[in-house]
Amino acid sequence: MPDRVYLDNSATTQVARAVVDAMAPYFDVRYGNASSLHSFGQEARHAVEESRESMADSLGVRADEIVFTSGATEADNLAIVGAALARSGGGGHVIASKVEHDAVLRAVEWLQPMGFAVTLADVDGTGRVDPETVRAALRKDTFLVSIMAGNNEIGTLEPIAEIGRICRERGVLFHTDAVQALGKVDLPMDSVDLLAASAHKLHGPKGVGFLYARRGTRLVPLTHGGGHERGLRSGTENVPAIVGFAAALRLALAERDEVTARMWRLRRRIIDRVLRMPGTRLNGHPEDSLPHITNFSFAGIEGESLVMKLDEAGIAASTGSACSSPNLEPSHVLVAIGVPLSMAHGSLRISTGRDTTDADVERLLDVLPRVVGELRAMSPFKVGE
Amino acid sequence: MYTEKVIEHFRHPHNMGKMKEYSAVGRVGNILCGDVMWLYIRVERDATGREVIADVSWETFGCTAAIATSSMVSDLAKGRTLEEAIAISNRDVANQLGGLPPIKMHCSGLAADALSEAIYEYLTKEGRDIPAALQARHEHIQKDMATLEERYKVFLDRDPSKGKTDEAPSCS
Numbered sequence A: 001m002p003d004r005v006y007l008d009n010s011a012t013t014q015v016a017r018a019v020v021d022a023m024a025p026y027f028d029v030r031y032g033n034a035s036s037l038h039s040f041g042q043e044a045r046h047a048v049e050e051s052r053e054s055m056a057d058s059l060g061v062r063a064d065e066i067v068f069t070s071g072a073t074e075a076d077n078l079a080i081v082g083a084a085l086a087r088s089g090g091g092g093h094v095i096a097s098k099v100e101h102d103a104v105l106r107a108v109e110w111l112q113p114m115g116f117a118v119t120l121a122d123v124d125g126t127g128r129v130d131p132e133t134v135r136a137a138l139r140k141d142t143f144l145v146s147i148m149a150g151n152n153e154i155g156t157l158e159p160i161a162e163i164g165r166i167c168r169e170r171g172v173l174f175h176t177d178a179v180q181a182l183g184k185v186d187l188p189m190d191s192v193d194l195l196a197a198s199a200h201k202l203h204g205p206k207g208v209g210f211l212y213a214r215r216g217t218r219l220v221p222l223t224h225g226g227g228h229e230r231g232l233r234s235g236t237e238n239v240p241a242i243v244g245f246a247a248a249l250r251l252a253l254a255e256r257d258e259v260t261a262r263m264w265r266l267r268r269r270i271i272d273r274v275l276r277m278p279g280t281r282l283n284g285h286p287e288d289s290l291p292h293i294t295n296f297s298f299a300g301i302e303g304e305s306l307v308m309k310l311d312e313a314g315i316a317a318s319t320g321s322a323c324s325s326p327n328l329e330p331s332h333v334l335v336a337i338g339v340p341l342s343m344a345h346g347s348l349r350i351s352t353g354r355d356t357t358d359a360d361v362e363r364l365l366d367v368l369p370r371v372v373g374e375l376r377a378m379s380p381f382k383v384g385e
Numbered sequence B: 001m002y003t004e005k006v007i008e009h010f011r012h013p014h015n016m017g018k019m020k021e022y023s024a025v026g027r028v029g030n031i032l033c034g035d036v037m038w039l040y041i042r043v044e045r046d047a048t049g050r051e052v053i054a055d056v057s058w059e060t061f062g063c064t065a066a067i068a069t070s071s072m073v074s075d076l077a078k079g080r081t082l083e084e085a086i087a088i089s090n091r092d093v094a095n096q097l098g099g100l101p102p103i104k105m106h107c108s109g110l111a112a113d114a115l116s117e118a119i120y121e122y123l124t125k126e127g128r129d130i131p132a133a134l135q136a137r138h139e140h141i142q143k144d145m146a147t148l149e150e151r152y153k154v155f156l157d158r159d160p161s162k163g164k165t166d167e168a169p170s171c172s
C-alpha cells in the first residue's frame, strides 16, 4: 500500500529508531540473565538497574519504587489486586471511575466475588471525575481509589493531584493508570501511591511496563517464583524491553515540549475542521485533554465502517479502545459521558504520535468528509447539511 | 478478520440506496450493536404469472458486515420468486460471503430478516394470507424495532416524507 498514515497511536506506537538501537545489543550480544553471577549476567543486571534509575530520576521517585512488569495491564492488576490481597482481615471498599481502561475495570470487578465492595464514580459530560464525587464515595473501609491520569478513548485529563490529596488525607491508597499520560503531561508523583505505565504507547516496545509503588505500600505479588523485582514480580527480567522502555521515556521527555506543542496544533486543526462537518460532535474535553487523542461521533454512520473506509484510503484510526473491538455494545466511556446511543456507535478516535505531520492530518481531513459522505449515502438516517 | 468477499462487497456494494418506486420495505435492526437496515423490493409478475422480486435495494446504518450482507442479500433475492426469497437464510448470506466472524453472524441475520420483513409488508399490503412462520418472525423483529425507532427518532423524523427537520443530537 502506498504511504499509509498511522493515526492510532493510543493503541500502540512505532518503536523509535533510537529505542530499537538501544535494545539491539541486549538480544544477541549482552543477552545474559540479569540474575546470573557471571559477566553476562552482570551486564544484564547493570542494564536493568540503570534503566530503573534513569526512569525513577525523570519521575522524581526512588529506583526501588519501580517494579517492571509485562505491561500496564499487569501493573494495574498488581496495584489493585495486590493492594486488596494485602488487606489484613480481607474485604473492604475500592473506588474507580466509569471511564477506566478494562485493565482497571476488570480487575476491580474480579475483586467483587472475593468479598470486596466496588464503587464506580460517575463522570461529567467531558469524562472528568469530580474530586468531590470521590470524597463523597469514600467509606470507612475504603482502602484504594483508582482513577486514570488521562483517558485512552477521549483524552480527558483527570484531576489526579486533587484526588490523590483527598485520598492521602483519609489514609486511602491512590492508584493511577498513567499509560496515556506518561511523557505527555506532568505527573503529580507526590500525590500518588501507585502508578501504572506501559512502553508501547510512547514509542517503546510492547510487553513491558512498570508499576510505581511508593515505599511502604503493601502489595501481595500475583506471580510466584524466583523473587525478582523485590519479590513483587517473579520472572526473568525482559532486559531488552526494559532498556527500550528507559530509552523511550528519555526520548519522550527530551522532545516533550516540541512534540506536544505540535500535537496540540494538530488536534486544534482536526477539531476545527471536523466540527464544521454536519452531524458531528467532539467527545471529551476541548482543552483539558491529552494532546494526542481526539474522539468524535458522526451522526448516521457506524464507527467500524468508518474505520474500514479510512483504512481503504490508507488512514489507520480506530473507533475507540483497541481491546473493545470485538464487542458489539457502544464504548463504556462514551456511554458514561452521556453520548446518546444514536451517536455512540458512530465514534472515531484519532491519535497522533511523535512523527505525525501536518501533511498526515491534511490527508485525513481531505478523506474524512468524502468517506463520511459515502457512508451517509448508504444510511437510512439522513443528516442534513 | 473479514474475508476478501466481504471487503469487496463493502467497498463496492451492489443495489445501494433507496428505491424510487417500491412495492414494500422491510425495516430491521439489532438493539445490541444498534445497526439498522432498510430493504426495498419491487415485485412484478413474470411471463408465467409468478410474483418475482424484480428489483431490490437497501439503506444500511451499520458495520462492514452489515453493509456487505445488505449487498449480498440484494444479489441473492433479485429475480427470485417470493417463495424462493423467503427461504434465503442468514447462513446462505454468510456462506456466499465466504463466512463471517462468529460475532458478526447476526449481521447476516439482519439481512435475511430485512428481506423477510419486506415480503411480509408486501403480502400484507396485498391482503394475502401470511404464512405462520413469517408472522412469527415479523412479531419477533418488531420488538427490537420499537426500541430502535425510539433511539433513532431524531434521524427518522428527518425523513422528508414525514416533513420534520429536527437537529441531529448534540451536533456542534
Ligand SMILES: Cc1ncc(COP(=O)(O)O)c(C=O)c1O
Pocket (backbone or CB within 6 Å): A010, A011, A070, A071, A072, A073, A074, A101, A103, A148, A151, A152, A177, A179, A180, A197, A198, A199, A207, A208, A209
Ligand atoms: C489507559 C490504558 N491502560 C492500560 C492499557 C494496557 O496496557 P498494556 O497494553 O501495556 O497492557 C492501555 C493500552 O492498551 C491503556 O490505554
Ligand code: FES
Pocket (backbone or CB within 6 Å): A328, B030, B033, B034, B035, B062, B063, B064, B065, B066, B104, B106, B107, B110
Ligand atoms: S455488528 Fe450488528 S449488524 Fe454488524
